[in-house]
Structures are given as C-alpha cells and as structure tokens.
Amino acid sequence: MVDPIGAGLVALSAAIAISVTGWAASIGEQVVGSAAIGVMAEDEGFFGRGLVMTVIPESIVIFGLVVSLILLFVALPSLG
Amino acid sequence: MFEPQAMTKVIIAGSKDYMGIAIDAMYKRDVVHIADFADEDEDFKIGKPYARVSQLSERAISLRSIASYLSIKGKEDIPNKYSERAIIDTIDEKTQRLDFEVTQVTDNISEIESRIKDINDKKRLLEPLKSFDLPLNLYRGYRSLAVFVGTLKGSPTISDITNDYEVETVPYGRGQAIALFVPKNFEDDVLKRLQEQSYAALPLPEMEGTPRDILVDLDAKLTELASEKHKSEEELADLRQQYIEFILASDEYLSIETQKAEAPLRFATTKNAFIVEGWVPTNDLELVQRDMDDATNGHVIVAVDKSGDADVDKVPIALSNPMPSRPLEVLVKAFSLPKYNEIDPTTFMVFWYPFLFGLMLGDIGYGVVVIALAILVSRRIKSQSIRALATVGLYAGVFSIIFGFIFNEFFGAELFGHKGLLTFVYEYPAIPRLDNVLTLLVVTLMIGVIMLTFGFVLGFINEYRQHGLKHAVYTKVSWICMLWGGVLAIALILPPLTTGSGIQLSAGLVAGLAVALVGFVLLIVGEGVVGIVELPGLLSNVLSYSRLLSIGISSTGIGLAINRLSEALFFSKGGVFIIFGVLLLIVGHAVNTALGILDSGLQALRLHYVEFFTKFYNGGGIKYEPFGFSRKYTEEQ
Numbered sequence: 142m143v144d145p146i147g148a149g150l151v152a153l154s155a156a157i158a159i160s161v162t163g164w165a166a167s168i169g170e171q172v173v174g175s176a177a178i179g180v181m182a183e184d185e186g187f188f189g190r191g192l193v194m195t196v197i198p199e200s201i202v203i204f205g206l207v208v209s210l211i212l213l214f215v216a217l218p219s220l221g
Numbered sequence: 222m223f224e225p226q227a228m229t230k231v232i233i234a235g236s237k238d239y240m241g242i243a244i245d246a247m248y249k250r251d252v253v254h255i256a257d258f259a260d261e262d263e264d265f266k267i268g269k270p271y272a273r274v275s276q277l278s279e280r281a282i283s284l285r286s287i288a289s290y291l292s293i294k295g296k297e298d299i300p301n302k303y304s305e306r307a308i309i310d311t312i313d314e315k316t317q318r319l320d321f322e323v324t325q326v327t328d329n330i331s332e333i334e335s336r337i338k339d340i341n342d343k344k345r346l347l348e349p350l351k352s353f354d355l356p357l358n359l360y361r362g363y364r365s366l367a368v369f370v371g372t373l374k375g376s377p378t379i380s381d382i383t384n385d386y387e388v389e390t391v392p393y394g395r396g397q398a399i400a401l402f403v404p405k406n407f408e409d410d411v412l413k414r415l416q417e418q419s420y421a422a423l424p425l426p427e428m429e430g431t432p433r434d435i436l437v438d439l440d441a442k443l444t445e446l447a448s449e450k451h452k453s454e455e456e457l458a459d460l461r462q463q464y465i466e467f468i469l470a471s472d473e474y475l476s477i478e479t480q481k482a483e484a485p486l487r488f489a490t491t492k493n494a495f496i497v498e499g500w501v502p503t504n505d506l507e508l509v510q511r512d513m514d515d516a517t518n519g520h521v522i523v524a525v526d527k528s529g530d531a532d533v534d535k536v537p538i539a540l541s542n543p544m545p546s547r548p549l550e551v552l553v554k555a556f557s558l559p560k561y562n563e564i565d566p567t568t569f570m571v572f573w574y575p576f577l578f579g580l581m582l583g584d585i586g587y588g589v590v591v592i593a594l595a596i597l598v599s600r601r602i603k604s605q606s607i608r609a610l611a612t613v614g615l616y617a618g619v620f621s622i623i624f625g626f627i628f629n630e631f632f633g634a635e636l637f638g639h640k641g642l643l644t645f646v647y648e649y650p651a652i653p654r655l656d657n658v659l660t661l662l663v664v665t666l667m668i669g670v671i672m673l674t675f676g677f678v679l680g681f682i683n684e685y686r687q688h689g690l691k692h693a694v695y696t697k698v699s700w701i702c703m704l705w706g707g708v709l710a711i712a713l714i715l716p717p718l719t720t721g722s723g724i725q726l727s728a729g730l731v732a733g734l735a736v737a738l739v740g741f742v743l744l745i746v747g748e749g750v751v752g753i754v755e756l757p758g759l760l761s762n763v764l765s766y767s768r769l770l771s772i773g774i775s776s777t778g779i780g781l782a783i784n785r786l787s788e789a790l791f792f793s794k795g796g797v798f799i800i801f802g803v804l805l806l807i808v809g810h811a812v813n814t815a816l817g818i819l820d821s822g823l824q825a826l827r828l829h830y831v832e833f834f835t836k837f838y839n840g841g842g843i844k845y846e847p848f849g850f851s852r853k854y855t856e857e858q
Contacts, residue, residue: 200765
C-alpha cells in the first residue's frame with residue numbers, strides 16, 4: 142500500500158523541481174537573449190553564437206527535469 | 222567533403238596598361254577572391270577607380286528611380302537574356318525617353334489623386350446636409366441672421382434664450398447634424414450653449430445648388446476621375462511591360478560595370494604597375510592562368526604565392542559538400558564558417574540533425590505532415606536558403622516516421638496493436654514513450670555520450686593537425702577518458718544507490734574511476750588548474766540530451782490530450798458533435814505539429830551548436846566571394 146501523503150509529497154517535489162528551475166532558467170535566458178538580439182541587430186552573423194549563449198542558462202531546467210523524472214520514476218515506485 | 226575547398230594564394234601583377242583587360246578576364250571567370258590591399262606605403266598605393274564610375278552611378282540612380290515607379294523589384298524573371306552590346310548602344314537614349322514618359326504618366330496620376338482627395342473632402346462636408354434640401358447660398362450672407370451649421374450631441378436646447386429660431390436636424394454619426402438660424406443678437410449666447418453640447422462647425426464649400434444635387438455632380442466627377450486614373454495606370458503597366466527587360470538588364474549591366482571600374486580600389490599600385498593579392502580554388506588555378514595569358518598575351522602574370530599557406534586565418538572558405546548534404550550548409554553557416562584547417566561538420570549533421578529531430582518528434586502522422594510541408598515549401602518558394610531548410614525538413618520527416626514506428630505513435634495515438642487504430646495489423650514490440658520513460662532517459666543520455674565522444678574525436682583530429690599530437694591528447698583524450706570513466710562509474714554506483722543496497726567495489730568501478738582519473742590528470746597537465754572549471758560542463762552536456770526525451774513526451778502528451786478531449790467532449794455524444802470533434806482534432810494537431818517542428822528543430826540545432834560543436838569547432842572563416850557576377854539578365858558579346 143502506497144503511503145498517500147508520501148506519494149503526494151514526492152509528486153509535489155517533482156513539480157517544484159521542474160517549475161522553479163524553469164522559472165530560474167527563463168530569467169537567465171531573458172537577460173542573455175535580449176543582449177544577444179541586440180548584438181544580432183548589429184551583426185547578423187552572430188546568430189549561431191548568440192543562440193549558444195542564450196541557451197546556456199537552460200542547463201538549470203534540464204537538471205530540474207532530471208531530478209523530477211528521478212523523483213517520479215525512481216523514488217515514487219520505491220515507496221510502495 | 223570533410224574540409225573546405227582547397228585554395229591557392231595567387232599574386233596577379235602586370236603593367237597598368239593591361240589592368241583593364243586583366244580586370245575583365247578575372248571578372249568573366251568569377252573565381253578569384255581578391256584580398257583587399259590596405260597597407261599603403263611609399264611605394265605601393267591603393268589604386269584609383271576609373272573615371273567612368275561617377276557617370277555609371279548617375280545612370281544607375283535614374284534607372285532605379287524609374288524602376289521603383291514601375292514597381293520593378295529586380296527579382297523578376299525574363300524570357301531572354303539581353304545582349305550587352307544592345308544596352309551599351311541604347312542605354313542613354315532609352316533611359317532619357319523612359320524617364321520623360323514615366324514622369325509624365327506619374328505626374329498625371331498624382332494630379333488625379335489630388336483632385337480625387339479634394340472631391341472626397343467636399344463630399345465629407347456636404348454629406349450631413351443632404352437631407353436638408355436647402356441651396357448652399359441660403360446658408361450665408363445674412364445681415365440680421367446668424368447661421369450655425371455643424372454637428373452636435375443631442376438636439377439644440379435654446380428655447381430659454383429665444384423662441385425666434387428655425388432649426389433643421391438630422392441624425393448623424395453618434396449625434397445630430399444641425400442647421401440653426403437665429404437672430405444675430407443671440408449669436409453669442411447660442412454659440413456658447415451649442416459649444417456645451419460639443420458643437421463642431423462644418424466649413425461649407427463655396428458652391429451653388431442644394432447639397433444633394435452637388436453630391437450627385439461630385440460622384441459623377443469621381444467616376445470620371447477614377448476611370449482616368451485607371452487609364453494612366455494602364456499606361457504605366459504598358460510601359461513596365463515594354464521596358465522591364467531593358468531596365469533589369471541595364472541595371473545589371475551598370476552594376477557589373479561599376480564593380481569593374483571600382484576594382485582598382487582593392488589593388489596595390491605603383492606608378493606603372495598593379496598587383497592583386499587573392500585566392501583561387503586550386504582546381505581553377507590553371508584556368509585563371511590560361512585566361513590571363515590569352516587575354517593579355519602574357520603581359521600580366523598569375524603567380525602562386527607559397528608564403529600564403531602559413532596564414533590559415535585569411536584563406537577564404539568555400540564549403541564543398543556532395544549534393545545530399547549541401548542543404549545542411551545553411552545550418553553550419555548560421556553558426557560560423559569553418560577555418561581553413563578545420564573539419565567542416567556539414568557531413569556529420571546530415572545524419573545527426575534529422576536523427577535528433579526525428580527522435581524528438583517521433584510520430585508517423587507528424588512526420589508525414591513535415592514531409593508534405595517540406596515538399597510544398599520547396600515547390601512554392603524560390604529563396605535558396607529556405608529551400609535548403611525544406612530539404613533538411615524532408616530528411617527530418619523521414620526520421621520522424623522511422624521513430625514513429627519505433628514508438629508506435631500516430632498523431633499522439635497508438636497505431637498498431639490490440640489497443641491501436643489498426644487492430645488487424647501485426648503487433649510488433651514497439652516502445653511507447655510514455656510507458657518507458659526511465660529506459661528512454663538512459664538511452665537519450667547514452668546518445669549524448671556517443672555524440673560527445675564523436676565530437677571529441679573530431680576535436681582530436683583538429684587539434685592534431687593544428688597543434689600536434691601532444692596537445693591533442695591533453696585537450697581531447699583527457700575529456701574522452703573522463704567521460705567514459707565517469708559513465709562507467711555512475712552506471713555502477715547509481716543502481717545500488719536507488720535500491721538502497723550498499724555500493725560494491727567491483728573491478729568495473731575501479732577501472733572506471735581509474736580511467737576518469739587518468740583523464741583528469743591529463744587535463745590538469747594540459748590546461749592547468751583552470752581546466753577544473755569546465756568539469757561540471759561535461760555533466761550538464763550529457764544531461765542536456767535528456768531534452769530528447771522531454772520534448773518528445775511533451776509532444777506525445779499534448780497529442781494524447783487532444784485525442785482524449787475530442788473523444789470525451791464530442792465523439793462520445795455523437796450527432797452534430799462529431800463535427801466539433803473533428804474540428805478540435807484538426808486545430809489541436811495543427812498547433813501541436815507547429816510546436817513540434819519549431820521545438821524539435823531548435824532543440825536539435827542547440828544540441829549541435831552547444832553540445833556537439835563546442836567539442837571540436839571554432840569557426841570564424843572568411844566567406845569566399847569571387848570577383849565576378851553570375852549574370853541573370855545580360856549576356857556578353
């Protein structure tokens with residue numbers, strides 16, 4: 142029998158992991174992205190490198206994703 | 222295929238008397254990439270452009286202004302090429318005549334337009350008064366009467382000022398149009414009252430007759446003017462039809478002549494000689510030498526400059542890939558052109574890009590849509606780079622379908638098997654994504670490890686060629702060791718950690734840790750302590766590939782939600798609701814396809830640019846731009 146409160150807490154933790162990291166990544170990308178677009182207005186050849194720099198903060202949300210996947214698919218089943 | 226086209230540095234030199242002929246010869250062959258001369262000193266000066274430049278640009282300006290009046294954009298197709306000789310003979314006379322004719326017609330059109338505007342203004346003023354049926358001359362010229370004609374909110378309430386008035390009102394817009402006649406001595410009071418009701422006077426045009434009759438007249442005039450304007454526009458269209466070939470061809474001719482006349486600005490010259498530094502694709506070298514010999518009777522020489530080989534940064538880059546991988550060049554160029562001694566990653570992207578895209582989209586239905594869109598775009602759109610992207614889309618669509626079969630997905634639903642849409646078809650062991658999240662997570666991370674290793678191997682080759690074996694081992698083998706040692710160690714540590722049993726110190730674990738340590742030491746030796754800063758990057762690079770799974774299941778999830786919603790809300794009710802259900806399916810899946818293409822496309826690109834390219838690719842090459850012109854509208858004589 143799965144403990145309902147425990148399962149709920151795991152699911153909630155997974156939600157927090159993905160949403161907070163997503164939020165954080167978006168703040169980071171906002172800053173870098175607007176600067177990158179500024180550079181692209183000057184030099185269109187910057188697109189590739191601009192894209193690279195813009196998506197660097199995205200690793201945060203990827204970590205969050207991995208954490209929540211592990212919570213949902215490893216931690217949650219191990220409760221029961 | 223794996224490298225940019227081979228280039229040879231050449232020095233073209235000769236007497237100034239032959240400079241014009243040499244320019245023509247180079248221009249015609251269209252292969253010499255001129256390196257602009259910039260370092261002037263006492264002996265060598267930057268060349269002077271030919272005097273005919275100013276005349277050429279004057280002609281070009283008048284021609285382009287005519288072209289813009291005739292809305293010729295310069296991209297139109299014409300059936301036959303124009304001979305250059307014919308242009309040279311007639312350009313001045315024809316341009317002058319054309320200028321005269323076009324100006325006449327456009328002046329005429331703008332005059333008609335101003336008259337139309339004038340009439341429309343008058344109509345706007347008279348429109349409110351047309352139901353009053355009072356000739357215009359009765360609104361003015363009284364000695365004892367004040368007249369208010371205008372618009373007002375509500376009806377005029379002036380009975381407390383005087384009862385001695387005449388008023389006509391008619392609903393107009395949100396309020397009323399009024400014509401109010403009061404004795405002159407009440408004028409100020411009445412005006413004040415009216416202004417409280419947002420009175421706006423209508424300035425009446427100086428015309429005779431009732432507004433109704435005048436309006437009929439004006440309308441007749443408008444029709445007449447419109448047909449006149451139409452006639453002039455037809456004249457303009459006739460002119461366009463008649464001269465479009467001449468204009469396009471002459472514009473091209475002038476561009477070519479201007480480029481040729483300005484070419485000496487890129488040369489080094491002395492009092493009597495000129496020298497051009499440049500690059501020629503090695504395959505075309507003999508061709509250029511022969512051209513120059515023939516044209517100048519050996520008076521201008523094309524010599525190979527061996528000293529240029531050392532300076533790889535300055536070699537212009539022309540990518541040379543076989544036909545199937547050429548479309549991917551657009552994506553490489555969007556990042557940066559390779560340096561001359563760097564591997565051109567285009568060929569590898571032919572596999573990896575569609576593979577990653579297909580893995581994310583992974584749906585037979587969406588894959589078919591992607592292919593259909595790609596074919597449609599390449600049929601309809603002429604732009605080279607967009608067509609290239611469409612071809613990339615075609616490859617990506619094929620991979621999406623392949624993965625669609627593996628995941629058994631068709632517009633978010635199962636296609637084959639006892640729960641699928643086609644129950645009668647053999648049920649093969651598919652891997653539905655939503656049921657195999659953890660397995661697929663491991664698979665995507667392993668794809669990441671393989672792709673990164675491949676990147677490091679390419680990086681090893683680059684480093685080896687640029688800086689030698691030792692450097693290549695320090696900077697690339699170190700990372701490969703840490704990557705694989707780390708993967709092995711984590712693979713052995715993680716399972717016992719999750720199940721809660723203790724970690725066994727097995728031979729594999731020791732080996733993994735040892736390999737990782739060797740890599741770490743190599744890195745420290747090669748790059749110093751600074752190298753440690755980059756270590757977490759390797760972990761995030763690998764984890765980054767988990768997006769292959771997450772993008773995939775989110776697209777599947779949305780597709781599934783659309784199907785379930787349309788079933789629960791509409792199809793289950795039957796009757797007319799089925800139409801709504803179909804509508805929801807079409808709109809929902811269209812949106813999901815668009816999201817899927819955009820997201821999978823960008824994320825696959827990102828995995829290349831950020832994770833893959835950074836392991837071996839610096840870029841920063843100069844684009845190969847040969848001195849010449851690919852003629853579209855003219856032909857030489």
